[in-house]
Amino acid sequence: MTAGATPAPVRMPAHPARPWSRVYGLGSVYAKTMRDSRLAFIIMAGLLGGVMFVVGAAIPQVFATPSAREEVVRLANDLGSIASGVAGHPINVGTLGGYMSWKYGPLFLIIASLWSILALSSTLAGEAQRGSLEFVAVSPFGKRRIAFEKLAAHLTVMALVLAILAVAAWLTAALFGKLPEDAISPLAAIGFALWIGLVALVFGGLALVLSPFLGRGPAAGISGAAVFAGWILNGYSGTVPAFRIPADLTPWAWTYNHVPLGGQYDWASLLFTALVAIVLLAVGLEAFVRRDLGASTSIRTPNTPRALRGLGNPVARSFSERLPVALAWAAGLGIFGLVMAAASRSLADEFNKSPDLAKTFANIFPDFNVATAGGLLQLLISLAFIVVGFAAATLVSGWASDETSGRLEMLLSTPLARSRWAISSALGVYAAIVVMTAIIAVAIGIGALSAGSDALTPMAGTITLGLYAAALAGVGFAVGGFRTSIAAEAVALVVVAMYLIDLIVPAVKLPDWVHQLALTAHLGQPMVGVWDPAGVIACLVLAAGGLALGGWGMRRRDVAR
Numbered sequence: 178m179t180a181g182a183t184p185a186p187v188r189m190p191a192h193p194a195r196p197w198s199r200v201y202g203l204g205s206v207y208a209k210t211m212r213d214s215r216l217a218f219i220i221m222a223g224l225l226g227g228v229m230f231v232v233g234a235a236i237p238q239v240f241a242t243p244s245a246r247e248e249v250v251r252l253a254n255d256l257g258s259i260a261s262g263v264a265g266h267p268i269n270v271g272t273l274g275g276y277m278s279w280k281y282g283p284l285f286l287i288i289a290s291l292w293s294i295l296a297l298s299s300t301l302a303g304e305a306q307r308g309s310l311e312f313v314a315v316s317p318f319g320k321r322r323i324a325f326e327k328l329a330a331h332l333t334v335m336a337l338v339l340a341i342l343a344v345a346a347w348l349t350a351a352l353f354g355k356l357p358e359d360a361i362s363p364l365a366a367i368g369f370a371l372w373i374g375l376v377a378l379v380f381g382g383l384a385l386v387l388s389p390f391l392g393r394g395p396a397a398g399i400s401g402a403a404v405f406a407g408w409i410l411n412g413y414s415g416t417v418p419a420f421r422i423p424a425d426l427t428p429w430a431w432t433y434n435h436v437p438l439g440g441q442y443d444w445a446s447l448l449f450t451a452l453v454a455i456v457l458l459a460v461g462l463e464a465f466v467r468r469d470l471g472a473s474t475s476i477r478t479p480n481t482p483r484a485l486r487g488l489g490n491p492v493a494r495s496f497s498e499r500l501p502v503a504l505a506w507a508a509g510l511g512i513f514g515l516v517m518a519a520a521s522r523s524l525a526d527e528f529n530k531s532p533d534l535a536k537t538f539a540n541i542f543p544d545f546n547v548a549t550a551g552g553l554l555q556l557l558i559s560l561a562f563i564v565v566g567f568a569a570a571t572l573v574s575g576w577a578s579d580e581t582s583g584r585l586e587m588l589l590s591t592p593l594a595r596s597r598w599a600i601s602s603a604l605g606v607y608a609a610i611v612v613m614t615a616i617i618a619v620a621i622g623i624g625a626l627s628a629g630s631d632a633l634t635p636m637a638g639t640i641t642l643g644l645y646a647a648a649l650a651g652v653g654f655a656v657g658g659f660r661t662s663i664a665a666e667a668v669a670l671v672v673v674a675m676y677l678i679d680l681i682v683p684a685v686k687l688p689d690w691v692h693q694l695a696l697t698a699h700l701g702q703p704m705v706g707v708w709d710p711a712g713v714i715a716c717l718v719l720a721a722g723g724l725a726l727g728g729w730g731m732r733r734r735d736v737a738r
Contacts, residue, residue, distance in 0.1 A: 225288065225338060226344075227673075250271045266434070267279045268439035273350055273359035278438040286377070290381070342373065343369065347361050365440070382456075492604045492605050494602075496606075504612070510565070510617050518554055519628050567672060569610070570649070570666075573653030576664070607647055607650065644700075647719075651719040658727035678694055679692070699715055700712040
């Protein structure tokens with residue numbers, strides 16, 4: 178009789194997570210999500226807080242006297258329903274807070290909503306589709322707990338960003354207010370931040386509900402379209418009665434009378450908005466729990482033409498995968514451009530009827546001739562540069578996902594060199610940018626024709642949007658050649674930096690050389706036919722140079738390093 182000796186099982190020593198690591202680090206799902214959200218927190222806090230400081234510092238300098246404030250009030254009253262389509266509710270616009278809320282309130286809300294949509298559409302559905310969530314699901318955590326902790330982390334980061342925004346609003350008025358009525362109370366600052374956060378969570382909650390069924394991309398696209406559609410519908414519902422019913426279904430209409438920076442409060446509307454957000458978030462969590470990981474329902478669409486299936490070469494494959502994202506951004510920007518181009522002639526006529534109104538507006542925007550349709554369109558389309566920049570960031574993110582998701586190792590098992598993948602896939606991104614720019618140009622041309630204005634000049638001017646997006650993508654490719662995991666984030670940081678420089682320098686009258694650091698300062702005014710060759714060349718150099726540098730960098734390193 179023999180007995181075999183079997184080794185005793187090896188027990189790994191337990192290392193309980195430290196208290197801090199359960200809040201920030203690797204000690205829990207919540208802490209890991211907080212750690213992964215650090216860059217988003219820095220970007221959003223810097224963007225929202227920075228814009229608040231910039232506009233708060235600039236407004237009192239431009240309107241330093243009571244007479245100048247009276248002109249602002251007259252401007253808001255004379256524009257009436259026309260301005261309400263692209264601005265907020267004009268309440269006490271002669272004060273610092275009222276003017277900021279009227280002119281910049283929608284901008285804050287759109288930025289926060291897009292951030293919430295992108296975060297909540299990807300934090301569960303995006304990770305499930307990539308397969309990374311399966312490794313978490315095999316741990317002793319239920320799906321409900323995983324989803325709840327990830328959502329709690331997003332809510333925590335958003336609360337921190339909104340707290341910074343509230344402090345920035347209060348501090349801005351305390352530092353830069355010229356008149357006694359410019360003061361912003363802590364209650365007003367908190368009310369403004371709550372409005373931004375709750376409305377953003379409604380749209381983010383919509384994305385969370387849709388993402389388990391449709392996937393990350395369609396959910397983000399539908400929710401993002403709802404943001405812009407609600408803005409336009411609510412703004413023009415007073416002049417277009419057919420817009421009233423659909424506008425009433427959006428948070429833009431629910432909270433229309435809540436203008437805390439202007440001294441008007443509607444807490445009941447915020448309570449209703451909060452209840453809707455809670456319901457959407459709860460439904461989104463439950464939908465994720467009750468479905469298989471990564472499962473989604475395809476939206477039936479026409480068959481893709483063979484030439485767009487991406488089966489021929491790496492360029493075609495990249496273009497095919499980036500095209501839906503480019504089309505989604507093109508649809509949003511195209512609708513905005515069409516509406517603005519269609520309204521440009523009417524707005525210009527309003528300025529021509531009132532010289533005082535044109536003079537007041539010229540004090541606000543000295544670099545734009547708003548008395549012409551082209552000049553006004555140039556002013557309005559300049560706001561699209563930040564949107565185009567974030568579109569470039571998402572396209573670069575898709576390009577980088579080949580490596581960050583591990584798919585590049587499979588692609589390189591074929592006769593495909595690393596540098597060829599980097600360059601060929603990047604060329605597919607550039608092709609998607611061309612398509613996006615062409616769609617925006619056509620939409621602006623249609624709008625200009627409907628207004629009886631010149632269409633060819635603004636359509637040609639739209640090329641600068643594509644050049645700017647290509648230049649930013651080149652920056653992403655250059656960074657991705659050395660580390661793809663931060664390529665999209667690098668593009669986002671450049672976009673924010675360019676926007677803040679372009680906004681801050683003219684407002685606070687810093688030296689011109691500081692303004693020249695922004696690429697957007699070298700793009701001229703192409704909507705009126707004024708081109709800056711230096712800016713065009715700079716965009717092309719960044720696009721081509723970034724492509725070459727990215728390919729060179731990929732040759733000199735290992736994959737996923």
